Amino acid sequence: MQRDEIFKxxxxxxxxxxxxxxxxxxxxxxxxxxxxxxxxxxxxxxxxIRRAYKGGKIYDLGCSTxxxxxxxxSHFRGKNEEIPEMEGIDNSAPMLERARQKLKSHGLINExxxxxxxxxxIKLEPSxxxxxNYTLQFLPLEQREILLKKVYDxxxxxxxxxxxxxxxxxxxxxxxLIIDLYYDFKRRNGYSEMEISNKREALxxxxxxxxPSQQLKMLKDSGxxxxxxxxxxxxxCLYLGVKDFYYH
Numbered sequence: 001m002q003r004d005e006i007f008k009x010x011x012x013x014x015x016x017x018x019x020x021x022x023x024x025x026x027x028x029x030x031x032x033x034x035x036x037x038x039x040x041x042x043x044x045x046x047x048x049i050r051r052a053y054k055g056g057k058i059y060d061l062g063c064s065t066x067x068x069x070x071x072x073x074s075h076f077r078g079k080n081e082e083i084p085e086m087e088g089i090d091n092s093a094p095m096l097e098r099a100r101q102k103l104k105s106h107g108l109i110n111e112x113x114x115x116x117x118x119x120x121x122i123k124l125e126p127s128x129x130x131x132x133n134y135t136l137q138f139l140p141l142e143q144r145e146i147l148l149k150k151v152y153d154x155x156x157x158x159x160x161x162x163x164x165x166x167x168x169x170x171x172x173x174x175x176x177l178i179i180d181l182y183y184d185f186k187r188r189n190g191y192s193e194m195e196i197s198n199k200r201e202a203l204x205x206x207x208x209x210x211x212p213s214q215q216l217k218m219l220k221d222s223g224x225x226x227x228x229x230x231x232x233x234x235x236x237c238l239y240l241g242v243k244d245f246y247y248h
Contacts, residue, residue: 004030007198017202019064024094027065033189034199035134036182036233041164042068044231044238045131046075052242054158055084056128061119061151062135063088066099066112073108087113089122119147124154133164137207145218152223152243161224161241166209169235178235185234215239 004026017023023030031038049072060069069088076083090096096114103109119135120143130151136144151161169175183196210218212229216239219227224241231238 001028002026004033005195006030007195007202008192010194011198014198014201016206017199019090019092019095021094024065024092024098027095027098028067031064031134033191034186036185036236037231041133041231041238042071045162046071048160048162048240049075049129052158052160053129054156056156056159057085057087057125059124059127059130060086060088061122061130061132061147062138063090063099063114064092064095064133066096066102066114068131068133069099069112070103070106070108073103073111074106077108077111083108083111084128085113086111087115089115089117089119091116091118119143122147122150124150126156127154127159128156129160129162130155131162133162134166136163137165137209141208145222148218148222152241155243157244159243161219161227161239161243163215163219163239163241165215165237165239166207167215167232167235167237168209168211170211170213175235182234182236209235212237 002025006022006026019027045068058069058072060066063069066088069086073083073086088096088099090099093116096116099114100109103112119139124130136147139147155161169178186196216227216229219239219241224243227239227241229237230240
């Protein structure tokens with residue numbers, strides 16, 4: 001896994017963050033060191049598959065390098081269960097190339113389909129689970145509402161929608177503190193002050209987080225009568241929406 005040093009040196013003009021070849025080459029290290037509890041979120045997703053998944057196609061929207069689908073497919077294989085239809089969708093060709101390589105190296109390339117598409121143009125088939133890890137936050141607000149409605153409409157009864165996002169706090173003073181605590185987390189993971197500053201500037205115009213109340217309202221407006229934040233660490237959280245909820 002190549003180490004993320006994209007923002008390590010002085011950059012004369014910082015451009016908006018893009019999921020290009022440079023980012024794809026270090027992405028796995030970047031998310032491991034930049035997203036708190038990144039691996040714990042995957043454990044929660046596997047727990048939800050084990051406890052609440054009712055069957056049907058599994059989508060990962062904004063699948064990046066395919067880690068989530070690899071873990072899901074490996075889960076079914078490890079239990080000697082039939083691997084359901086799975087599809088990862090992303091608009092970055094370099095990310096998808098690494099996803100295919102990753103699944104191939106684990107002997108699972110034939111179990112997962114990867115598609116190069118923009119999320120605002122997708123048509124979703126009936127599905128049992130849809131995952132969006134740190135993806136919705138990069139879309140314009142008006143596109144988020146449309147996409148979430150597509151997600152809800154495509155889910156089968158009892159289908160799960162798992163949404164991991166960066167968030168804002170409702171209170172600005174608390175939000176400032178939480179952001180500082182998050183940067184402490186990045187410092188502990190080896191990022192320098194320059195790297196933190198450069199990446200913050202690169203993301204400023206492309207990553208637009210919402211507050212939890214705003215996000216839950218958007219989920220409700222999309223059709224999810226049952227939705228809840230199920231995990232949070234500072235300014236990162238995980239939501240669960242269930243269509244026509246039933247547990248047993």
